[in-house]
Structure formats: C-alpha cells, structure tokens
Amino acid sequence: MMSQKEMKKYHEKTIAELSTMLQAGEVTSVELTQYFLNRIKAHDGRLNSFITVTEELALAAAKDADAAIKNGTAGPLTGVPIAHKDIFCTQGVRTSCGSKMLDNFISPYDATVVTKMKQAGVVMLGKTNMDEFAMGSSNETSFYGAVKNPWNTDTVPGGSSGGSAAAVAARLAPAATGTDTGGSIRQPASMCGITGIKPTYGRVSRYGMIAFASSLDQAGPMGQSAHDCALLLNAMAGFDEKDSTCLDMEVPDYTAELDKPLKGLRIGLPKEYFGEGLNVDVEKVIRAALDEYKKLGAELVDIELPNSGLSVPVYYVVAPAECSANLSRFDGVRYGYRCENPVDLMDLYTRSRGEGFGAEVKRRIMVGTYALSSGYYDAYYLKSQQLRHKISDDFKNAFEKVDVIMGPTAPDTAFNIGEKSDDPISMYLSDIYTIAVNLAGLPGMSVPAGFVNGKPVGLQIAGNYFKESQLLNVAHQYQLHTDWHRAIPEAFV
Amino acid sequence: MSLDADAVKKIAYLARLKIDEADVPVYANNLSNIIDLVEQMNAVNTDGVVPMSHPLDAVQRLRDDVVTEINQREIFQAIAPKTEDGLYLVPQVIE
Numbered sequence: 081m082m083s084q085k086e087m088k089k090y091h092e093k094t095i096a097e098l099s100t101m102l103q104a105g106e107v108t109s110v111e112l113t114q115y116f117l118n119r120i121k122a123h124d125g126r127l128n129s130f131i132t133v134t135e136e137l138a139l140a141a142a143k144d145a146d147a148a149i150k151n152g153t154a155g156p157l158t159g160v161p162i163a164h165k166d167i168f169c170t171q172g173v174r175t176s177c178g179s180k181m182l183d184n185f186i187s188p189y190d191a192t193v194v195t196k197m198k199q200a201g202v203v204m205l206g207k208t209n210m211d212e213f214a215m216g217s218s219n220e221t222s223f224y225g226a227v228k229n230p231w232n233t234d235t236v237p238g239g240s241s242g243g244s245a246a247a248v249a250a251r252l253a254p255a256a257t258g259t260d261t262g263g264s265i266r267q268p269a270s271m272c273g274i275t276g277i278k279p280t281y282g283r284v285s286r287y288g289m290i291a292f293a294s295s296l297d298q299a300g301p302m303g304q305s306a307h308d309c310a311l312l313l314n315a316m317a318g319f320d321e322k323d324s325t326c327l328d329m330e331v332p333d334y335t336a337e338l339d340k341p342l343k344g345l346r347i348g349l350p351k352e353y354f355g356e357g358l359n360v361d362v363e364k365v366i367r368a369a370l371d372e373y374k375k376l377g378a379e380l381v382d383i384e385l386p387n388s389g390l391s392v393p394v395y396y397v398v399a400p401a402e403c404s405a406n407l408s409r410f411d412g413v414r415y416g417y418r419c420e421n422p423v424d425l426m427d428l429y430t431r432s433r434g435e436g437f438g439a440e441v442k443r444r445i446m447v448g449t450y451a452l453s454s455g456y457y458d459a460y461y462l463k464s465q466q467l468r469h470k471i472s473d474d475f476k477n478a479f480e481k482v483d484v485i486m487g488p489t490a491p492d493t494a495f496n497i498g499e500k501s502d503d504p505i506s507m508y509l510s511d512i513y514t515i516a517v518n519l520a521g522l523p524g525m526s527v528p529a530g531f532v533n534g535k536p537v538g539l540q541i542a543g544n545y546f547k548e549s550q551l552l553n554v555a556h557q558y559q560l561h562t563d564w565h566r567a568i569p570e571a572f573v
Numbered sequence: 574m575s576l577d578a579d580a581v582k583k584i585a586y587l588a589r590l591k592i593d594e595a596d597v598p599v600y601a602n603n604l605s606n607i608i609d610l611v612e613q614m615n616a617v618n619t620d621g622v623v624p625m626s627h628p629l630d631a632v633q634r635l636r637d638d639v640v641t642e643i644n645q646r647e648i649f650q651a652i653a654p655k656t657e658d659g660l661y662l663v664p665q666v667i668e
Contacts, residue, residue, distance in 0.1 A: 188649060280629075282628075325627070390614060390616075393610055393614045396610060397611050404588060411589075413653075414653050415653055415654075422663075424665075425666050428664055430589050430591035433591070443600065446581070450604070451611075453587060463614050466619035466623070467622075469622050470622060472625060504603055508610070520628055521628025545629060
C-alpha cells in the first residue's frame with residue numbers, strides 16, 4: 081500500500097499552491113525536487129524537452145531552501161523547482177543554446193535572471209531544449225533534436241522556447257524561463273497550452289542571456305497560470321547595471337493587481353489579426369474567449385494596426401542583421417567549437433563556424449550579412465528601422481482607444497514535425513501575430529483558451545509599455561472563470 | 574531579387590562561414606526567397622520617418638570610468654579550445 085505522501089500529485093499544483101505547501105511544512109523542497117526529477121526521468125524520453133538535468137545541484141539547492149524555510153528567511157519562491165531555457169548562462173553547467181557551437185561550453189558565470197532566481201531560493205532542475213540560438217518556431221533546429229508536443233507527440237511544441245513549454249505542459253517542471261525575440265515565449269506557450277509573458281523590452285536583464293537580436297530579445301516566465309507568471313516575474317524583473325538597455329524603473333508587485341475586476345476594460349481587436357490566414361476553428365476558440373471577457377464586463381472595440389502586415393518582413397531584416405553581428409563572436413578561438421586541424425586562421429574561422437552552426441542559423445547570419453553589406457544598408461536595415469517606428473506608432477494610436485489588445489497568438493495549432501522544416505518562409509509566418517509586439521518593445525502574453533482537435537489554442541494579450549501588471553490581471557481574471565490552463569495532456573497525468 | 578551562387582559564396586565569405594559546394598544552390602534559393610519576403614517593405618513610403626533605435630527612446634547610460642572587472646584569465650581560458658602560457662593558440666599567421 082502506498083503512503084499518503086507517495087500518492088500526492090505535486091505536478092497538478094501551481095507554484096502558488098506549492099509555495100503555500102512548502103511554507104506550511106506539508107512538503108519539503110527536497111521531496112518536491114526529487115518528485116520532479118523522477119518525472120523528468122520517467123517521461124522526458126518521449127519529449128526531449130531537457131538538454132541537461134542538474135540533479136545534484138538541484139538537490140543541494142533544495143536542501144538549502146529547506147533550511148531557509150525552517151529558519152524563517154524564505155520568500156514566496158523558496159524551494160520551488162523550475163527549469164531554465166538553455167540560453168541562460170549557468171555557472172559550472174553546460175549552456176549550449178541548442179547549438180553544436182556551444183555543446184562544450186561550461187559557462188564561467190550566471191546570467192542575471194539565474195542569479196535573481198537563485199537569490200529568490202528557486203531550485204534549478206535543469207536546462208531546457210530550444211531552437212538553435214533561439215532561431216526557429218518549432219524547436220526542430222536544435223542540435224539536440226526536436227522536442228515533441230506533449231499534447232500530440234507527432235507535432236512540434238512551437239519555438240524557440242519549445243523545451244520550456246513542453247516541460248511545463250507535461251508538468252515535468254512546475255514552471256520554466258523562456259526568451260522571446262519574435263514570439264518565442266508566446267507561440268510555444270500557445271501550442272503547448274500554458275501561460276507565458278514577454279515583458280516590456282528592458283524590464284528584465286539580458287545579461288548572460290545569449291544574444292540573438294539584442295534590440296528585440298527579452299526574457300520572461302512560462303508557467304501554468306498568470307498568478308504563477310506574476311510570482312516569477314517578481315523575481316526576474318529589475319534594473320541591472322550589466323545590461324545597458326535594462327531600464328532603471330521600480331518593479332511593482334505583479335501579484336498586487338491580480339484581483340482587480342475587469343468591468344469597463346476596453347479590449348482592442350485588430351482587424352488584421354482576424355483576417356486571411358487564420359484557421360477558422362482557432363478563430364472560434366478566440367471569439368469564445370472574447371465572449372467570456374464580455375461577461376466579465378469588458379468592452380470589445382474594433383481597431384486597426386495598418387502596418388502590422390509588414391512585421392514579418394521587417395523582423396527578417398532586424399533580427400538577422402543583429403544576429404549576424406552578435407554571432408560573429410563565435411570564432412573557434414576563445415571558447416566553443418573548433419574544427420579539427422585548421423590549416424590557417426581563415427580555415428579555423430570558416431570551418432569552425434560552418435560546422436558549428438546549423439542550417440537555419442547560417443541562413444540568418446547570411447541574410448543579416450547581406451542586409452548590412454556595403455551599399456545595402458539603407459535599403460534594408462534603415463528601411464526596417466523606419467517601418468519599426470510606424471508599427472510602433474500604430475500601437476501608440478491603438479492604446480489611446482483601448483487598454484489591451486487581444487487576438488490569436490498563432491494563426492494555427494501545432495503543426496507536424498517535419499511539415500515546415502524545408503520551407504523557412506512558411507515557418508516564419510507562424511509568428512505573424514507575435515512579432516509586431518517585439519518590434520514595438522511592448523509586453524505580450526499567451527493564455528490557454530481552448531482546443532482544436534485536441535491541440536491547445538492560445539489567446540494573445542498585448543498591453544502598453546510596463547503594463548505587465550494589467551496583462552497578468554486580465555489573464556488571471558479569465559483563469560478564475562475557465563479551466564483551460566488546468567488541463568494536463570492525458571499521457572502525462 | 575534572386576541571389577546566384579557567386580553572391581551566396583561572397584556572402585558566406587563575408588560571414589566567415591564555410592558552405593559545402595553542394596549546399597550552395599539550396600542556400601541561393603532560400604536566401605532569395607527571404608530577400609523577396611523582406612522586399613515587401615518597399616510597398617510603404619518611409620520618406621522622413623525617423624528610424625527607431627530604442628522602443629522607449631532610452632539613451633545610453635554612462636558610468637564612471639573606473640575598473641569594474643577583475644582578472645579571470647584562468648577561469649576563461651579553462652574553456653578555450655587551445656591555450657599555452659595564458660595565450661590563446663591559433664594556427665600560425667605570420668611566417
């Protein structure tokens with residue numbers, strides 16, 4: 081016969097619930113950490129959501145957390161286990177960024193996000209799989225192989241934070257960190273049926289987060305609920321001297337506004353997000369979610385984002401241009417992959433990079449190199465930055481009329497593994513609704529809103545600068561009245 | 574805009590990427606498609622529009638010009654492919 085404790089299903093609990101249990105002494109951090117390590121061992125063979133599991137470090141951190149809880153120095157996240165996307169540098173632990181280039185890279189320092197999580201007493205279970213250097217929307221470009229979607233293992237989990245999304249959806253970790261350059265938190269959150277928020281650009285430090293496109297990259301939490309994301313963002317956000325674009329602004333308590341009623345909330349519906357290209361069944365799910373908001377007292381307002389159709393073209397100049405510059409640091413000299421027997425320095429550079437990077441990364445480096453090459457700068461990079469201003473102005477105008485903007489996170493549910501891997505353009509279009517938010521630097525979320533053929537659909541909520549509290553409030557109120565976010569894929573209950 | 578094999582090779586050289594000869598046509602095709610996508614930007618007139626450098630118009634923060642980093646050579650070189658006497662080794666450059 082099983083003891084009562086063994087029968088407890090901790091993976092059905094949110095972080096908010098686990099935190100209460102830890103503080104009350106109903107469970108220890110060591111027990112919780114071991115429980116999730118066991119789940120990873122038992123189930124991740126089917127998903128490939130982790131690149132590295134840090135069992136020893138996790139148990140040692142859990143022991144420290146239990147001591148802190150005992151002596152009364154614990155905070156709300158002390159002892160809670162989570163996973164970090166393998167884009168965040170973790171001292172003494174391999175930080176691969178999903179690439180052969182960094183397969184042998186043991187980071188000599190911690191990213192600020194990792195430091196802050198450690199300070200909050202959070203226990204790291206391991207590092208999650210991702211598209212190589214965060215370049216991809218399906219997790220298929222990882223050097224460590226594709227991640228599978230726990231709702232249907234023939235399909236992709238989305239990307240680039242696909243490992244984090246799949247691990248949380250299958251409850252192999254109660255929450256995880258992610259990063260979002262063009263939708264990499266929101267799109268996988270949508271496809272895996274979890275909640276994720278990309279904060280305002282500059283809200284969370286990028287220090288130690290391996291750079292892809294520096295003017296767009298932003299870290300955020302991925303969890304089971306808006307409440308959990310609020311708790312995690314409390315620990316992640318804040319000024320950091322080490323990131324020159326991090327904003328020196330006070331961090332509010334993101335849980336403080338969760339319970340605010342939504343009566344009178346004005347929700348903008350951009351007509352561009354409900355047009356051609358949107359799967360009709362996905363649209364039905366989104367419309368049902370909007371009806372729910374109407375019942376909660378919100379008002380729906382039609383709006384326009386006239387330049388949003390240019391988001392994808394603009395993004396595929398800005399992101400590759402910045403990535404070509406950022407990734408020039410990988411030269412095979414100081415760390416990372418070096419080719420065998422280089423004959424001269426040029427051979428060392430070109431072969432180390434040619435062999436160390438995968439096809440999608442090479443494509444983007446080349447697009448960026450072309451766009452920045454002599455004679456083309458004005459036609460591509462300058463033009464894209466001008467259009468970025470126009471896209472951003474569209475949002476500015478919209479937020480004079482509405483409080484938040486809603487629509488689908490992605491035009492469709494999770495597609496099959498292999499379906500789009502030979503067609504970069506069709507892959508790029510799966511981020512068509514998320515990219516504009518990054519270009520404008522705004523905060524955005526994805527919240528589970530239902531299913532189409534057993535596959536999750538996410539509702540996107542975008543807000544004005546630094547309105548994370550409002551987004552989390554709007555998402556939380558919906559989650560109090562629906563239970564889509566509570567659903568766990570059958571194979572992982 | 575269509576990029577030919579020579580253009581792809583030139584870009585790869587500028588980016589210091591070794592590309593297999595056999596893969597050049599695939600890259601030419603992929604890159605041309607991406608450039609076509611990007612050129613949809615030309616549909617909109619941007620004369621006089623100020624390019625966006627930071628979403629919140631933030632300016633570069635300045636700090637006092639003092640040493641903030643400590644020497645961590647051993648730690649950093651422990652993960653290098655090849656070092657000797659505190660130096661990074663590469664193939665001979667000067668005859």
